Structures are given as C-alpha cells and as structure tokens.
Amino acid sequence: MARTVWDSTVGKKTVMAVSGLVMLLYLVAHMIGNLKIFFGTEEFNHYAHWLRTVGEPFMHYEWTLWLIRVVLVVAVVAHAVSAYQLSRRDIRARPSKYVHKKRRASYATRTMRWGGVILGLFIVWHVLDLTTGTVHSGGFESGKPYQNVVDTFSTWYGNVIYLVAMLALGLHIRHGFWSAAQTLGAGSRTRDRALKTTANILALLLTIGFVAVPVGVMTGVVS
Amino acid sequence: MKLTLRVWRQQSADAEGAMSTYEVDGISQDMSFLEMLDTLNEELILKGEDPVAFDHDCREGICGACSLVINGDAHGPERTTTCQLHMRSFRDGDTIDIEPWRASAFPVVKDLVVDRSAFDRIIEAGGYITAPTGAAPEAHATPVPKPDADLAFEHAECIGCGACVAACPNGAAMLFTSAKVNHLNVLPQGAPERETRVLDMVGQMDAEGFGGCTLAGECATACPKGIPLVSITGMNKEWLRATRRAAKR
Missing domain, CATH: 3.10.20.30 (Beta-grasp domain)
Structure with a gap:
C-alpha cells in the first residue's frame, strides 16, 4: 500500500495533505503558546519550561518535546520531498509555455512552490536562531526564551525575515488547507464555501497571531 | 471583419x-x-x-x-x-x-493538431463497464437513484477534448480522468470494477506523463461541458477508498 501511495501522483498529494495538516495543527498550538509573551517574562519562560516537562512522570524530561520534534521533522521532510517530486513532474508535463500568456489562478495558488521554499528556509533559520541559538543576534541563553525573542526582534533583519515568512505562511495555508481537504476527498459542493472560509480564517488568525510577537517587540509592548 | x-x-x-x-x-x-x-x-x-x-x-x-x-x-x-x-x-x-x-x-x-491518444489509453485502462452484449436491457431492471443518475450524467458529458489538460498549469489530466471515474463509479453497472477502475485509470494517467493536480482550478474553468472541480475531489476519495480496500486483500 505504501508503494502504491508513493508511486502515484494522487498518493503523493495525500502525503502532502496529511503532513501539511500535521504541521498546521502544530502551528495553531505554537501560535497560542507564543501569545504568552504578552503576559510577561515569568509566564512565557514558565510555559517554555513546561513544554519540556509535559507528560511527566510518565514521560521523562523533554521526551514529549522530542517526540513532537521527530513527528514534525518527518512531516516537513515528507511534505518537501513530495512537493519537489510532484513539481518536477508538473514542469516536465508542460515543457513549452503558451505564447499568449494568461494569469488566472489566485496569488496564493501561484505562490505555493516559492512560498514553500521560503517557509523551508525560514524553519532552518528559526531553529538556528531560537532553539539552538547558533545564529542568534544577542547573547543566547537557553531557558530564557523571553529575552531571546526580544533580542531577535530587536534587529531589523530578524523582523524582516519573520514578517516575510509569516505572510508566506498565510498564503500557503489559504490554498493549502482547502487543497488538502480536496485531496483527502473531504470537499463537496455543499461544503466548499465552509472549507474556503475555514482556510481563510486559519490563514488570517495564524498570520496575525505570529506577527503580533515582532510587532509587540517593535512597539515596545514586549521588552 | x-x-x-x-x-x-x-x-x-x-x-x-x-x-x-x-x-x-x-x-x-x-x-x-x-x-x-x-x-x-x-x-x-x-x-x-x-x-x-x-x-x-x-x-x-x-x-x-x-x-x-x-x-x-x-x-x-x-x-x-x-x-x-x-x-x-x-x-x-x-x-x-x-x-x-x-x-x-x-x-x-502538425501545426495545431496534437496526438490525444493518451486519453484513449486511460479509457482502455478502466473507462468502461463489463456487461454482456446483446439487446438493450430493460431500462428499469437496474434502478438508479435520481441523484446518482444526475451525477453520472453530469460527468458523462465529458467529450474528452483535452481542454482541461491544455488549461492546467501542470498539464494534468485529473479532470478528464475524474469525469470518467465518477461517471461509472456512481452507477450500479460500474460497481463491480469500482476499485480497479480508479486505480488503473490513475495509474495509466501517471504513466502517460501528465502532471499532478495543484487545484488551481483552471481545468474546470476551461471545460466546455462544465465538469466541476469537485469531480477531482470525488476521484481522490474513490482512489483512497480503493487503495485502502486493495491493502486489505
């Protein structure tokens, strides 16, 4: 069955849909967690520490967090590899372009591929910046995420990278969520409007929720 | 002029x-x-x-x-x-x-003529029903619920012109294949080959070198017969169902 799924364009789209929804679910939780930064250093840092102790005593310290990380890495890799292979195939299937060009598909639809590349690069930067601290601008201290976040968004490039990536994320979700529903066979004539609205609301809420943090730092609400 | x-x-x-x-x-x-x-x-x-x-x-x-x-x-x-x-x-x-x-x-x-026999091979892979030939059967012998008949007829309108492929930014044949799959899979006459039909037709579609679907929706806009985009969703559903069933066997 795995072979059938992976070898088929429809199957690979299913892989993309499922991995995309896993990442989307994570992003909702991540965005809600981020908003704790508006309630002060202590609450935010406490929340970050709690993430490492989730499931205790059943789970050891950081086990749950690592489990989530593994699932996310699998989802990102599966999503990206499928997208790459499908895109290669799509480009081969339409080698010569029309002389008379027309643009019809929406901006979100047309930017799925490049938006995805931007998001992939952003994830690398984001992890190196705020998880490992490798490319962090200030003095990175693990266990003090509040200060680390403020440091990142005190640099112009930190803000630019983040804002661009979050706009790309919103557009990606706008087309991606609705598409995933179609790929999984969940769409229908009667449900179409509800699915499109849900996709738009999700895209808007996530973008606003994430962008609120750098805006908070820039305006001095978070410092 | x-x-x-x-x-x-x-x-x-x-x-x-x-x-x-x-x-x-x-x-x-x-x-x-x-x-x-x-x-x-x-x-x-x-x-x-x-x-x-x-x-x-x-x-x-x-x-x-x-x-x-x-x-x-x-x-x-x-x-x-x-x-x-x-x-x-x-x-x-x-x-x-x-x-x-x-x-x-x-x-x-040559010039504006293209070879569309790839569509014929997709049809050969499963776009038919296996039925005894002979005189036309009594029309009411196999009852078909009205909504199913309407759905089948809507998809049966596909004339296989290939406008969907021409309009698709990925050169995908999803709308064509889905029209055929939905047309036959919804009817009792198409039921015996319901699973093999969708698996074989999608397999042939991929083998012909058509692209994948990114749900840009240009196919449904170009279709002269108004096959809706949701037809593709229906085929995806059938394909997932058939894949699950095939795995159980």
Whole structure:
C-alpha cells in the first residue's frame, strides 16, 4: 500500500495533505503558546519550561518535546520531498509555455512552490536562531526564551525575515488547507464555501497571531 | 471583419515550430471560429501555401475533436468548444493568437493538431463497464437513484477534448480522468470494477506523463461541458477508498 501511495501522483498529494495538516495543527498550538509573551517574562519562560516537562512522570524530561520534534521533522521532510517530486513532474508535463500568456489562478495558488521554499528556509533559520541559538543576534541563553525573542526582534533583519515568512505562511495555508481537504476527498459542493472560509480564517488568525510577537517587540509592548 | 491571426505553425512532430502571422478579411460575425480558419486555409491553398492543420469533426460541440488555444484560453473566450465559438465574440481589427494544446502527453503532430491518444489509453485502462452484449436491457431492471443518475450524467458529458489538460498549469489530466471515474463509479453497472477502475485509470494517467493536480482550478474553468472541480475531489476519495480496500486483500 505504501508503494502504491508513493508511486502515484494522487498518493503523493495525500502525503502532502496529511503532513501539511500535521504541521498546521502544530502551528495553531505554537501560535497560542507564543501569545504568552504578552503576559510577561515569568509566564512565557514558565510555559517554555513546561513544554519540556509535559507528560511527566510518565514521560521523562523533554521526551514529549522530542517526540513532537521527530513527528514534525518527518512531516516537513515528507511534505518537501513530495512537493519537489510532484513539481518536477508538473514542469516536465508542460515543457513549452503558451505564447499568449494568461494569469488566472489566485496569488496564493501561484505562490505555493516559492512560498514553500521560503517557509523551508525560514524553519532552518528559526531553529538556528531560537532553539539552538547558533545564529542568534544577542547573547543566547537557553531557558530564557523571553529575552531571546526580544533580542531577535530587536534587529531589523530578524523582523524582516519573520514578517516575510509569516505572510508566506498565510498564503500557503489559504490554498493549502482547502487543497488538502480536496485531496483527502473531504470537499463537496455543499461544503466548499465552509472549507474556503475555514482556510481563510486559519490563514488570517495564524498570520496575525505570529506577527503580533515582532510587532509587540517593535512597539515596545514586549521588552 | 478584418483580423490578424498569429498561428502556431509546425511542419511535423520533430520540427521546430513558430508563430506565423496572417491577415484575413471579409469574415462574418456569424461564422464559427473554424469557418474563419477554413476561409484562411482557402486563401492559403489558392496562394499555393500549406494550409493550417487543425482538428475538427462534428462541428456541433459534441465530439471533442476541436482543440485550439485561442488568446491563451482553451476553446477561446466563451465556455464552449472551438467549433461552437462564433466570430461575434471578437471585434473587427483584433489580433488573435491560435496555439495547439500544450502538454508533453499531447505531442504536436502538425501545426495545431496534437496526438490525444493518451486519453484513449486511460479509457482502455478502466473507462468502461463489463456487461454482456446483446439487446438493450430493460431500462428499469437496474434502478438508479435520481441523484446518482444526475451525477453520472453530469460527468458523462465529458467529450474528452483535452481542454482541461491544455488549461492546467501542470498539464494534468485529473479532470478528464475524474469525469470518467465518477461517471461509472456512481452507477450500479460500474460497481463491480469500482476499485480497479480508479486505480488503473490513475495509474495509466501517471504513466502517460501528465502532471499532478495543484487545484488551481483552471481545468474546470476551461471545460466546455462544465465538469466541476469537485469531480477531482470525488476521484481522490474513490482512489483512497480503493487503495485502502486493495491493502486489505
């Protein structure tokens, strides 16, 4: 069955849909967690520490967090590899372009591929910046995420990278969520409007929720 | 009407093609698009030039033979087949670009004619029902619920012209294949091959080198028969169901 799924364009789209929804679910939780930064250093840092102790005593310290990380890495890799292979195939299937060009598909639809590349690069930067601290601008201290976040968004490039990536994320979700529903066979004539609205609301809420943090730092609400 | 036509000319499958410009005069608004091309070809023949090759057959909008991308739109600006498009959709003095369907699975044979036999092979893979031949069966012997009959009929309208592939930015044949799958899978007559049909047809579609679906929706916009985009969703559902069932066996 795995072979059938992976070898088929429809199957690979299913892989993309499922991995995309896993990442989307994570992003909702991540965005809600981020908003704790508006309630002060202590609450935010406490929340970050709690993430490492989730499931205790059943789970050891950081086990749950690592489990989530593994699932996310699998989802990102599966999503990206499928997208790459499908895109290669799509480009081969339409080698010569029309002389008379027309643009019809929406901006979100047309930017799925490049938006995805931007998001992939952003994830690398984001992890190196705020998880490992490798490319962090200030003095990175693990266990003090509040200060680390403020440091990142005190640099112009930190803000630019983040804002661009979050706009790309919103557009990606706008087309991606609705598409995933179609790929999984969940769409229908009667449900179409509800699915499109849900996709738009999700895209808007996530973008606003994430962008609120750098805006908070820039305006001095978070410092 | 006086028109400037920019037409894709390509001697053979292997030859390099290019757009050639022609002027046509005395075109009536009541002419169909193909009659306008006939006028051009008559002039070309009289001048001793090679006429423009294009596919056409019934000229009634039901056979699916005509296949022109007109000003970037498969079948032109109206939601119909090229043969049912009339010159009143254009204005005197217009420049019209005419190109063949573009997809690697539909190689150009000559000028505006493409080889669509990839569609035939998708049909051969499962776009039929296995039934005893002979006299037509009694119509009420197999009851079909009205909503199912309507759904089947909506998808049965597909004439296999390939406009969906031509319009798709990925050269995908999802709308065509889904129309066939949905048409037969919803009916009791198609039930015995419900799973193998969708798996085999999608497998053949992939083998022919068509692209994948990114749900851009251009296929459904171009379709002269109004096959809806949700048809693809229906096929995805059937494919997932068949894959799950095949795994259980």
